[in-house]
Amino acid sequence: MTFARRVTLAALAACAAGAAHAQDAKAGAAKAAACQECHGPNGNSPSAEFPVLAGQTARYLYLQLRDYKEGRRSAPTMQPFLQKLSREDMLDLAAYYAAQRALDTGFKVDAAKAARGKLKAEETLCTMCHLGGFKGQNEIPRVAGQHHDYVVKQLADFKAGRRTNDAGNMSAVSKTLSEQDMDDLAHYLAGLD
Numbered sequence: 001m002t003f004a005r006r007v008t009l010a011a012l013a014a015c016a017a018g019a020a021h022a023q024d025a026k027a028g029a030a031k032a033a034a035c036q037e038c039h040g041p042n043g044n045s046p047s048a049e050f051p052v053l054a055g056q057t058a059r060y061l062y063l064q065l066r067d068y069k070e071g072r073r074s075a076p077t078m079q080p081f082l083q084k085l086s087r088e089d090m091l092d093l094a095a096y097y098a099a100q101r102a103l104d105t106g107f108k109v110d111a112a113k114a115a116r117g118k119l120k121a122e123e124t125l126c127t128m129c130h131l132g133g134f135k136g137q138n139e140i141p142r143v144a145g146q147h148h149d150y151v152v153k154q155l156a157d158f159k160a161g162r163r164t165n166d167a168g169n170m171s172a173v174s175k176t177l178s179e180q181d182m183d184d185l186a187h188y189l190a191g192l193d
């Protein structure tokens with residue numbers, strides 16, 4: 001093989017690797033057609049029952065899909081859609097949703113509740129894990145701009161032990177929260193972008 005040909009092959013291999021990487025999200029876009037009914041276009045779900053997936057961290061999305069599929073977290077209505085997903089499908093879907101932009105959900109934030117929620121978040125050191133502005137990182141979810149009702153449900157589920165796939169991180173924190181705290185926090189979080 002000539003030197004020039006070897007160089008060309010190496011360049012082609014590098015291109016192919018780059019394309020495969022970029023394709024994860026692209027392949028995910030096609031696979032996401034089945035999710036749109038509940039999670040909305042580009043993961044901006046129109047209903048507070050369904051979490052916004054747009055802009056969520058890819059690592060967290062993948063881990064949740066795996067947990068649902070393997071029965072560590074439950075969502076009965078979503079379950080039929082998850083059973084057919086392979087590991088690659090879940091990685092592609094996670095890459096796709098992580099690359100989408102979260103839009104304003106249009107939720108009307110109550111300023112007094114949000115102010116109390118902000119204080120509670122500071123007192124409880126939520127951002128020690130979720131980072132400033134609740135932007136999240138890796139396996140720690142972004143919660144900024146998430147639907148109010150969905151956030152309240154998750155906090156209550158952690159507290160009651162209905163959601164247990166958090167390695168203890170959220171179950172301990174949620175035990176310290178009253179119903180009012182959860183509502184206040186959800187108002188505060190819904191208003192962050």
Ligand code: HEC
Binds near residue numbers: 032039051074093
């Ligand atoms: C029939 C409605 C429905 C469909 C279709 C659906 N989901 Fe869901 N999804 C839900 C509900 C409801 C929840 C929240 C359940 C809970 O409270 O834990 C959820 C939660 C999630 C979460 C967790 C998000 C978080 O912030 O923790 C991910 C990730 C997810 N869905 C991805 C998908 C993907 C990918 C698809 C398509 C393959 C899909 N969903 C299809 C209803 C649906």
Ligand code: HEC
Binds near residue numbers: 051121127155173
């Ligand atoms: C010790 C670290 C830690 C602290 C402190 C913490 N969290 Fe979390 N939180 C996590 C992790 C990790 C998860 C994801 C758990 C999983 O994988 O299921 C999570 C999940 C959540 C979720 C669910 C998000 C979703 O999309 O389903 C909400 C809501 C949340 N946290 C809010 C809060 C609030 C509000 C506080 C402060 C009152 C807080 N967290 C404090 C680590 C933490």
